[in-house]
Amino acid sequence: QQPVQSPQAVILREGEDAVINCSSSKALYSVHWYRQKHGEAPVFLMILLKGGEQKGHEKISASFNEKKQQSSLYLTASQLSYSGTYFCGTGSYGQNFVFGPGTRLSVLP
Amino acid sequence: GAGVSQSPSNKVTEKGKDVELRCDPISGHTALYWYRQSLGQGLEFLIYFQGNSAPDKSGLPSDRFSAERTGGSVSTLTIQRTQQEDSAVYLCASSTTGRSGNTIYFGEGSWLTVV
Numbered sequence: 001q002q003p004v005q006s007p008q009a010v011i012l013r014e015g016e017d018a019v020i021n022c023s024s025s026k027a028l029y030s031v032h033w034y035r036q037k038h039g040e041a042p043v044f045l046m047i048l049l050k051g052g053e054q055k056g057h058e059k060i061s062a063s064f065n066e067k068k069q070q071s072s073l074y075l076t077a078s079q080l081s082y083s084g085t086y087f088c089g090t091g092s093y094g095q096n097f098v099f100g101p102g103t104r105l106s107v108l109p
Numbered sequence: 110g111a112g113v114s115q116s117p118s119n120k121v122t123e124k125g126k127d128v129e130l131r132c133d134p135i136s137g138h139t140a141l142y143w144y145r146q147s148l149g150q151g152l153e154f155l156i157y158f159q160g161n162s163a164p165d166k167s168g169l170p171s172d173r174f175s176a177e178r179t180g181g182s183v184s185t186l187t188i189q190r191t192q193q194e195d196s197a198v199y200l201c202a203s204s205t206t207g208r209s210g211n212t213i214y215f216g217e218g219s220w221l222t223v224v
Contacts, residue, residue, distance in 0.1 A: 002151075032212075032213065034213075034215075041200060041215035041216060041217050041218060042152070042200075042215050043215075044212045044213065044214070047211075087151065087152060089152075089213070096154055096157050096165050096168065097142070097154065097213075098154050099144070099151055100151060101151040102151045102152075
């Protein structure tokens with residue numbers, strides 16, 4: 001079952017912060033975050049694992065609440081290059097790895 | 110190669126024809142995924158291969174879709190009797206192993222247009 005992402009879209013000015021949320025109805029063992037720019041393939045941002053391990057870029061931060069089956073991606077001091085569609089992907093027991101519908105982020109000068 | 114390679118990058122085909130899309134994963138990656146992305150939409154899971162295990166085909170939308178992976182490396186996604194609703198970008202991805210803590214690397218995609 002596909003995770004739910006919110007908001008669907010957000011517009012920021014350079015330097016502003018944003019939070020993108022991802023939630024699932026299933027118990028999760030991992031959450032992945034990817035960013036896709038128009039016409040390009042999705043690019044890895046971060047992986048969060050059950051138990052607290054995280055792997056990702058230094059400038060990206062995220063949280064994973066295993067109990068609530070939720071993850072949030074924090075974008076601080078946004079830059080123009082942050083624009084794109086952000087997808088969360090979830091790994092859960094007995095189910096293939098699925099992605100959410102995406103959150104479209106636009107950063108304006 | 111250094112990344113996931115897909116071919117063709119663009120394909121225009123007539124309704125009713127069969128198409129084959131190829132994916133060459135990163136060397137050494139045992140896990141391979143196919144996703145479909147319609148214009149402006151999210152990533153729809155199609156099929157997952159992991160090593161020598163039976164593939165997870167639960168995302169294939171109809172029996173017109175099939176995929177195979179030869180020698181644990183190259184994969185081919187075949188769409189038979191294409192329909193206009195099959196028009197989308199077909200993305201292949203690979204990871205070192207399993208589904209949990211490993212980065213998934215995507216190819217550039219094969220853009221399929223059915224006319």
